[in-house]
Amino acid sequence: xxxxxxxxxxxxxxxxxxxxxxxxxxxxxxxxxxxxxxxxxxxxxxxxxxxxxxxxxxxxxxxxxxxxxxxxxxxxxxxxxxxxxxxxxxxxxxxxxxxxxxxxxxxxxxxxxxxxxxxxxxxxxxxxxxxxxxxxxxxxxxxxxxxxxxxxxxxxxxxxxxxxxxxxxxxxxxxxxxxxxxxxxxxxxxxxxxxxxxxxxxxxxxxxxxxxxxxxxxxxxxxxxxxxxxxxxxxxxxxxxxxxxxxxxxxxxxxxxxxxxxxxxxxxxxxxxxxxxxxxxxxxxxxxxxxxxxxxxxxxxxxxxxxxxxxxxxxxxxxxxxxxxxxxxxxxxxxxxxxxxxxxxxxxxxxxxxxxxxxxxxxxxxxxxxxxxxxxxxxxxxxxxxxxxxxxxxxxxxxxxxxxxxxxxxxxxxxxxxxxxxxxxxxxxxxxxxxxxxxxxxxxxxxxxxxxxxxxxxxxxxxxxxxxxxxxxxxxxxxxxxxxxxxxxxxxxxxxxxxxxxxxxxxxxxxxxxxxxxxxxxxxxxxxxxxxxxxxxxxxxxxxxxxxxxxxxxxxxxxxxxxxxxxxxxxxxxxxxxxxxxxxxxxxxxxxxxxxxxxxxxxxxxxxxxxxxxxxxxxxxxxxxxxxxxxxxxxxxxxxxxxxxxxxxxxxxxxxxxxxxxxxxxxxxxxxxxxxxxxxxxxxxxxxxxxxxxxxxxxxxxxxxxxxxxxxxxxxxxxxxxxxxxxxxxxxxxxxxxxxxxxxxxxxxxxxxxxxxxxxxxxxxxxxxxxxxxx
Numbered sequence: 199x200x201x202x203x204x205x206x207x208x209x210x211x212x213x214x215x216x217x218x219x220x221x222x223x224x225x226x227x228x229x230x231x232x233x234x235x236x237x238x239x240x241x242x243x244x245x246x247x248x249x250x251x252x253x254x255x256x257x258x259x260x261x262x263x264x265x266x267x268x269x270x271x272x273x274x275x276x277x278x279x280x281x282x283x284x285x286x287x288x289x290x291x292x293x294x295x296x297x298x299x300x301x302x303x304x305x306x307x308x309x310x311x312x313x314x315x316x317x318x319x320x321x322x323x324x325x326x327x328x329x330x331x332x333x334x335x336x337x338x339x340x341x342x343x344x345x346x347x348x349x350x351x352x353x354x355x356x357x358x359x360x361x362x363x364x365x366x367x368x369x370x371x372x373x374x375x376x377x378x379x380x381x382x383x384x385x386x387x388x389x390x391x392x393x394x395x396x397x398x399x400x401x402x403x404x405x406x407x408x409x410x411x412x413x414x415x416x417x418x419x420x421x422x423x424x425x426x427x428x429x430x431x432x433x434x435x436x437x438x439x440x441x442x443x444x445x446x447x448x449x450x451x452x453x454x455x456x457x458x459x460x461x462x463x464x465x466x467x468x469x470x471x472x473x474x475x476x477x478x479x480x481x482x483x484x485x486x487x488x489x490x491x492x493x494x495x496x497x498x499x500x501x502x503x504x505x506x507x508x509x510x511x512x513x514x515x516x517x518x519x520x521x522x523x524x525x526x527x528x529x530x531x532x533x534x535x536x537x538x539x540x541x542x543x544x545x546x547x548x549x550x551x552x553x554x555x556x557x558x559x560x561x562x563x564x565x566x567x568x569x570x571x572x573x574x575x576x577x578x579x580x581x582x583x584x585x586x587x588x589x590x591x592x593x594x595x596x597x598x599x600x601x602x603x604x605x606x607x608x609x610x611x612x613x614x615x616x617x618x619x620x621x622x623x624x625x626x627x628x629x630x631x632x633x634x635x636x637x638x639x640x641x642x643x644x645x646x647x648x649x650x651x652x653x654x655x656x657x658x659x660x661x662x663x664x665x666x667x668x669x670x671x672x673x674x675x676x677x678x679x680x681x682x683x684x685x686x687x688x689x690x691x692x693x694x695x696x697x698x699x700x701x702x703x704x705x706x707x708x709x710x711x712x713x714x715x716x717x718x719x720x721x722x723x724x725x726x727x728x729x730x731x732x733x734x735x736x737x738x739x740x741x742x743x744x745x746x747x748x749x750x751x752x753x754x755x756x757x758x759x760x761x762x763x764x765x766x767x768x769x770x771x772x773x774x775x776x777x778x779x780x781x782x783x784x785x786x787x788x789x790x791x792x793x794x795x796x797x798x799x800x801x802x803x804x805x806x807x808x809x810x811x812x813x814x815x816x817x818x819x820x821x822x823x824x825x826x827x828x829x830x831x832x833x834x835x836x837x838x839x840x841x842x843x844x845x846x847x848x849x850x851x852x853x854x855x856x857x858x859x860x861x862x863x864x865x866x867x868x869x870x871x872x873x874x875x876x877x878x879x880x881x882x883x884x885x886x887x888x889x890x891x892x893x894x895x896x897x898x899x900x901x902x903x904x905x906x907x908x909x910x911x912x913x914x915x916x917x918x919x920x921x922x923x924x925x926x927x928x929x930x931x932x933x934x935x936x937x938x939x940x941x942x943x944x945x946x947x948x949x950x951x952x953x954x955x956x957x958x959x960x961x962x963x964x965x966x967x968x969x970x971x972x973x
Contacts, residue, residue, distance in 0.1 A: 210309045213378055214278065214302050216246070216270045220253050221297040222263040227289060234258045239296070244795050245771050246270035247380035248351035271305065271380060278302050310378050313670070315444035315655045316779045318770045318799065320670040322377040322435065326352075326410065329370040329430035330359060346386040349373040349410075353668035353769070374436060374668060376769070381410045383431075441662065441672035442766055443648070446655040446781045448824050451611075451647040456484070458617025459517045466514035467965070471958055483828035483964035484517050486820045486886075487620070490843065491523025491689065491810040492835030492893075494554065495927045495942070497598060498934070499893060500528040501550050502943035503833050505543045506950025512957065513539045518827065520623040520816035522809040523689040525835065527598055529622050530681050533610040533646075539619045547943060553598045554934045561596055573603060577683065581676045582664060583803075587761040591686020597932055603682040608661040610646035621645060624688050625816040626806045628798065629760065630790070635811055638788040640798065641818040642806065644684070651767070651798065652818055653785035658766045669769040676764075690808045692759045762803040770799040784854050785818075810836075813850065814843045820886070821856050828964040831957070832890045833946075837929055840868050840892035848877075857885035868921070872896065874953035876960055883967050887960045891949055895920060898945050904952045918945050 220239045229235040238255040247270060256262035281301045288294040313320040328347060344358045352375040359371060375381050385406045410433065443449065448456070457479070464477040487507075489500055500521075507513050516539075521529045532538045532546060560566065570592045574584050582588075595603055613619045624644040628651060629635065641652045650657030658667070666674035679687075772794035776782050790796045798804070809816060814836045820827045836843050841863040851858035859877035871894050879885040899916040902908050908916055918941045919925045926938045934942075950957075 209312050209314060211312050212309050213271055213305060213307050215305045216243075216272045217267050217299075217301045217303070218270070219267045219299040219301075220264045221283075221299060222261065222265075223288075224261055224295045224297070225293045226260045226262060227292060227294055228260075234260050237262045239264065241268050242795075243270045243272070244800070246272050249380070271307075271378065278304055307378070313440060313444060314773050315446065316773055317654050317776045317782045318444055318656055318767065319773050320440055320442070320444065320770055323374055323438070323669055323671065324377040325434050325436040326373040326375060326383065327370050327432040327434075328373070328383070329432075330428070347371055347373075348384040348386065349375055349381060350384075351375060351379060351381055353666075353673050370430075374671075374673070375410070376669065377435070383408045383410060438671045440670040441658065442667060442670040442770070443650075443657045444655060444670070445657075446822070446824060449648050449657065452621060452645070455614050455617055455621055456517055459620070460484075462617055463515045463517065466511060467961065470511045470515070471962060471965075477965070481965060481968050483961065483968055484826055485512075485515050485829045485831070485961070485964075486518035486520065486827050487516055487831045487833060488816055488820060489519070489521045489525035489529075489833045490814045490816065490835050491525065491808065492814075492837065493524040493689075493929045494598070494932050494934070495837075495893075495929070496524030496835035497527045498550065498554060498927075498939060498942050499835050499946040500525050500833065501543070501547050502946030503891070503950055504532075504539075505547060505943065506947035507831075508539070508543050509947070509951055510954055510957070515961070516620040516831075518623060518820060518825070519620045520625060520819055521688075522625045522814070522816045523691075525816075525833075526624050526688040527594055527685055529624070530607075530610075530685060531599055533613045533619070533622055534605060536613045536615075537618050538613065550598075551936065551939050551943075554932075554939050555936050556933070558597055558933050561593060566596065573682075577679075581674070582679070583762050585759045585761055586692055587686045587690050587759060588683050589686075590690070590692070591683045594685045594689070595682035599682075603680050605681045606661070606678045607644060607663075607681060607684055608646055608659070608678060614646060621647075623816070623819045624684070625809050625819065626688060626690075627809050627812060629805045629807050630801070631805065633789070635807075638790060639812055640788070641785065641809075642804075643819040644688075649766075652822065653782060654767065654798070655781055656767055656770070663766070664763050665766075666764045667766040667768050687761050687806055688808070690761060690806065760805045760807060762805060765798065765801050765804050767799040768802060772797065772799065784856055787854060813846050815847045817847055817851075817858075821851065821858065823884075827886050828968065829887045829889065829960050832888055834890070834892050836893075840871060840894060841866070844888075844890055857882050859885050859888055861888070861890075868892075868894070873949045874956050876956055878960075878963070883971060887964055889953075889957055889960050891953070893920060893946070894949075895945055897952060898948050901948070901952070902944075903948065904954070915941065915944070918942060 218241060220241075223237060223239075226235055226237055236255055236257040237259070239253045240250055241252070242250045251268050253264045253266045256264070279302070281299060283297065283299045286296045286298065288296055310322055312322070326349065330345065330347075344360050346356060346358050348356045352373040354371075354373050357371050357373075359369070373383070385408070460479045460482040463485070464479065464482045467473065467477060467482065468475075487503075489503075490496065492499070504513065507516070519529060528550070531550070535541065535546070538546060570589060573592055574588055577584050577588060592603065595601055607624075610622065614621060622645065626642050626644070627635070628640040628642050630638040640654075643650060643652065644660065644663070646660055648657040649660050649663040658672075661678045662672060662675065664679055665672055665676045773779070776794065777786070777792065817830070819825070820830055832844060834840055834843065841861075845861050845863060848858055848861035852860070857879070859879040861877050863871075863875070871892050873891065873894065873896050875890045875892075877888040877890065895916070895918040898918065899913070900908055902912055902915065920927060926934060927942060
């Protein structure tokens with residue numbers, strides 16, 4: 199990626215030596231009624247070292263004193279030469295306190311060059327190459343046993359090799375690791391013990407740890423008196439450019455597309471709104487279509503809505519289409535055609551009709567089951583972890599498409615090359631094991647250009663998603679997932695757990711299960727109280743839940759299955775001031791946001807689920823301030839309440855401080871809903887104008903087209919059952935009759951056309967706002 203980093207992102211960071219002195223604990227609580235605790239303090243600073251340190255254990259004492267000092271090589275945290283003594287109140291009720299002293303000194307090492315977007319930090323990487331020869335190892339033993347080389351914190355972590363001879367050396371091992379981290383190479387050799395036991399000889403392990411700083415040239419390593427190996431060690435910098443784009447701005451491809459799209463939209467808006475003058479590019483509002491989940495109902499209804507927009511001449515006004523779950527099935531099918539929005543959508547609707555009405559029984563034929571099995575086996579060979587979600591994707595592709603599983607997300611760029619179509623954005627949530635969605639979820643978007651996590655401002659090329667990364671560098675390229683597997687991912691209905699299911703039934707802010715099973719986290723005020731500086735985090739005390747509550751939480755937060763993909767943030771670290779960064783702050787809504795060592799950059803895998811598991815929307819990508827979206831057409835396909843998702847979204851964005859109009863439809867029953875509502879925040883021009891279309895059947899019952907009444911013989915075509923238990927459009931239905939398909943497409947197309955004036959008024963209002971902003 200050519201434009202991954204700019205000069206402003208590169209920083210020079212001096213390395214210093216942080217000394218942490220554990221002094222004492224006062225008034226230590228008792229272990230039980232009769233005895234004092236045996237106490238020690240552990241220290242772990244993962245940005246400086248991969249190993250944990252411990253003080254000595256002081257037994258049976260209520261005021262243990264250590265005065266032990268531990269050193270870490272870090273970037274600047276406190277002032278050089280300054281001693282800072284802090285007292286942390288562990289339990290104010292009994293005045294239990296921990297005293298710690300911090301100091302920082304300079305060390306004579308080169309400054310480190312880092313790349314950061316203010317949230318994530320990519321550090322320098324070194325490459326350690328290890329050439330091992332047999333040396334004085336017994337030739338027979340070296341053939342029988344493998345050496346294990348481990349470098350904790352490196353990308354490779356652990357590797358094995360059989361030793362070669364002087365004449366035929368083994369291939370070298372390579373480890374990539376963070377240059378300025380406290381790292382070590384651990385060499386481990388199993389050997390036979392001659393001690394007798396009932397099972398015969400046993401394996402023992404001979405281990406040797408070599409600090410990386412001491413490895414510079416060829417070295418003979420002694421394992422025992424008569425066993426040595428020759429090591430040739432080379433350490434060198436690895437100046438590979440970043441393959442993860444760190445930045446909140448739009449990628450260059452998207453910027454170019456939107457510029458082209460605005461020129462097309464200017465012509466379409468002038469014609470549709472009968473404007474007297476041409477619109478300049480900066481006067482053209484950015485218009486988006488926001489769709490929801492709804493399985494086959496969403497797949498079908500989206501075709502009808504888009505057909506209605508095409509009949510109004512508005513498809514060319516749209517710059518973005520976002521989707522989740524079932525709506526992504528329609529989107530991914532449409533983008534197989536390079537010019538789908540320029541064609542008469544009757545053809546795409548006819549293809550969707552053929553797929554929705556065909557018999558689905560043969561999806562489970564022996565021939566198709568073998569095909570699914572072969573596809574999953576091939577996916578495993580490509581390096582992916584497979585699960586039922588992949589089978590789900592194969593089923594969707596076979597049921598609602600041509601079943602060839604051909605194409606990839608990045609190949610959809612051919613439908614964007616001339617700005618001929620809106621940019622499609624597919625939406626999921628990144629989650630975490632042992633947490634419910636209200637506790638931990640992160641919005642993640644997929645476009646044909648990039649895939650990224652909104653909160654962190656980190657993106658990779660879509661063709662690289664699923665590959666292995668380390669510290670922002672692409673380390674192992676996997677073949678891009680085919681679109682059929684992405685359909686399964688975007689509509690993962692197998693990710694629900696009991697805790698989230700109970701949340702759907704319990705409308706209270708926090709259920710008893712959340713409170714009972716989670717760890718307690720509270721701020722620890724310094725004494726005397728001092729407000730944190732701009733580069734500091736508050737100190738927090740984490741009190742783990744009781745063992746029974748932990749086991750219970752594991753049970754109620756265990757999903758049926760969750761697709762796992764290699765985490766492209768792996769190894770990246772959090773910037774000291776990440777919490778103060780405005781871009782991070784607006785998406786900060788998880789219990790782990792103030793615990794940087796537990797956020798996504800430390801996870802090996804991303805756990806991705808359908809957005810409907812939290813709120814059935816795909817708004818977040820459109821509310822990135824860089825996209826400057828002016829008008830959003832909300833096309834709702836949710837089951838149940840037609841207004842709960844948009845109302846919940848409005849409350850969520852208000853809580854996050856994200857500009858969005860207030861939505862309150864609580865006094866309107868679903869059966870009394872109108873076909874269209876417009877929401878606007880007149881006090882905040884940065885909030886988009888939202889044109890909301892609930893999925894209802896109102897005037898369509900009597901009108902077959904806007905202003906054209908049905909004859910008595912045509913009334914049956916207006917009977918569209920969307921809500922009853924016998925509705926043909928339930929989430930479980932994957933096959934419609936031709937009549938039911940036509941009714942739903944006709945209804946959704948009609949609802950758009952019948953509310954032409956409200957849509958045009960919203961567009962006109964957006965143009966006026968753009969002009970006032972320029973003034």
